[in-house]
Amino acid sequence: MILKFIILCALFLLLEFYSYQAFRTLVKLRWVLISYQIISFLLLAFILYSFSQVDRSVGQTKQFMFTTGLMLLIYVPKIVMTLVLFGEDIFRIGASIMNYFIYNAPRKEMMPDRRKFVSQIALGLAAIPFLSLIYGIFEGKYNFKVIKQTVFFPDLPDAFDGFRITQISDVHSGSFDNPEKINYAIDLINEQESDLILFTGDIVNTHAKEMHPWLETFNRIKNYKYGKFSVLGNHDYGEYVTWPSQQQKEENFKEIKELYGKIGFELLLNEHRYIQKGEDKIALVGVENWGVNFKKAGDLNKASQNLAQDDFKILMSHDPSHWDAEIKDHPKNFHLTFAGHTHGMQFGIEIPGYFKWSLAQYIYKQWAGLYETAGRYVYVNRGFGFHAYPGRVGIMPEITVIELKKGNNVA
Incomplete structure (x- = not known):
């Protein structure tokens, strides 16, 4: 010391x-x-x-x-x-x-x-x-960007060709200080013509009460035809503070899990749901946080129990380090994973389509945007909010819209 x-x-x-x-x-x-x-x-x-x-x-x-x-x-x-x-x-x-x-x-x-x-x-x-x-x-911390990406899969069920998914992640509501800007971001979310919305964790920094002033604001997120689903992030477990008692920590965790429901999202805790469209269906799998250097509560096997290898599967897992460690080579074949967590370090240089750099890349192999290995994909959202440093430089807060297409190319 x-x-x-x-x-x-x-x-x-x-x-x-x-x-x-x-x-x-x-x-x-x-x-x-x-x-x-x-x-x-x-x-x-x-x-x-x-x-x-x-x-x-x-x-x-x-x-x-x-x-x-x-x-x-x-x-x-x-x-x-x-x-x-x-x-x-x-x-x-x-x-x-x-x-x-x-x-x-x-x-x-x-x-x-x-x-x-x-x-x-x-x-x-x-x-x-x-x-x-x-x-x-x-300015930067509220300079929200809508980033759109099309991903092609040869085995995508026909009814889901053109299916659009909005993703938000890492809200960190305890850091917000400008209701007008957050309402603007909610309007951006609602403007996207998506079929489904996913929230990949970190609704607060630590305490459930951080989200209380923002419940009405986030309840403005419209209902989606195929649902609103979420998973937990590492900050949702309240593990970065010293609690007076284990009971208070557990009560806070219980309240945080309830927050997702209070804003209309179904929280998936190592479980899955089927999304049915016409005669076709895809499996939406949600795991608790699993990170190489963070809490390992996610259980892929439990979450995908009874799913067949050839089922088309979309996975929500907060920490992208989970992708290399367990997901990309998992025998159940998770076609597309949605993650967040890194925030792109909230500092970097990004010229879309040409150049992307951040200190995050020296910690996470997948840290912002779309990555592919052997036909399996992970998308890492740059985060909706901010944490520690009260700003963003170069790596802006993100609302993601992914369109699924049937085919063999990535656009």
């Missing part, structure tokens, strides 16, 4: 040292530099104090989210500046070695001065994440 604290302090000192170097190279007014140092110290003290006051029995609060946003706003740009100036220092050290051994330069001329234009580049690059994070906090 002490070693971690020492390493953390050393990291903060390194970031502060290099960011100060960038300002000092460009700004010569002593009072401005002193003011910068004082403000940096006060902000760091506030962040450390705020995190030290986190109550494990309460969980994420508005204060925690504000502090997380402030920390990222301050230190992500400083990380950028540090990388640039550290790179320059490697060059300066290399130049000083050459000056000493090759050119025999006097000691005072050995180390080249820090170059002004490099500091300007560092500050310019740092401004990109700084402005992006501000945008993400004030």
Whole structure:
């Protein structure tokens, strides 16, 4: 514990040292530099104090989210500046070695001065994440996108050719602070001409009461001809706080499961339902949360009991790590899996059809969008809400619409 604290302090000192170097190279007014140092110290003290006051029995609060946003706003740009100036220092050290051994330069001329234009580049690059994070906090977190995808299956029952499914995931209602924006998102959901809607978990951050102010809003989601179904996410189990008693934890979990019904969704707990259309049917399977690094309550075998291998099956499983671990090679053959969980880290770069990057890809093999293995597919929703960082940059909140088509191609 002490070693971690020492390493953390050393990291903060390194970031502060290099960011100060960038300002000092460009700004010569002593009072401005002193003011910068004082403000940096006060902000760091506030962040450390705020995190030290986190109550494990309460969980994420508005204060925690504000502090997380402030920390990222301050230190992500400083990380950028540090990388640039550290790179320059490697060059300066290399130049000083050459000056000493090759050119025999006097000691005072050995180390080249820090170059002004490099500091300007560092500050310019740092401004990109700084402005992006501000945008993400004030605009990005509610910049809802409807993403449409067509998926082809050669064995899709004929009656389901053209069947449309809307998916939402990771609502995290305890983070919301703007009813107008959430109502706008509900309107977007209702505008989609879908046959079925699926909600793949995380209705709250921790406590059932987080959803109470939003029940009326989410009850505005219209009824769908073939139903409204949901599964649980890892946050729905209330495992990220310290509970006064096991009974209170269990009561909260019971209330959270009831929340889904209160907004009109049928919660599937390791079970399945048949969706009948004309003479054809498909199986909708819903498992509890199962994640490689999170709660493993999902039971695929129980959920698909009595289903035949050649039944057309759609699966809801919150965590996409379940896909590689158990789903894609399961003998029951799950044709299409709907997942969420990753949020795309709420930060990344995405140019539809050309480029997609986020830190999430270094943790999850499937982290946003559609993936395929041997004719089986998983779609990872980028999330409806937000958690921890109160914003989104590049990876926007998503409402998914999947159209099923009979055939052999993916469009």
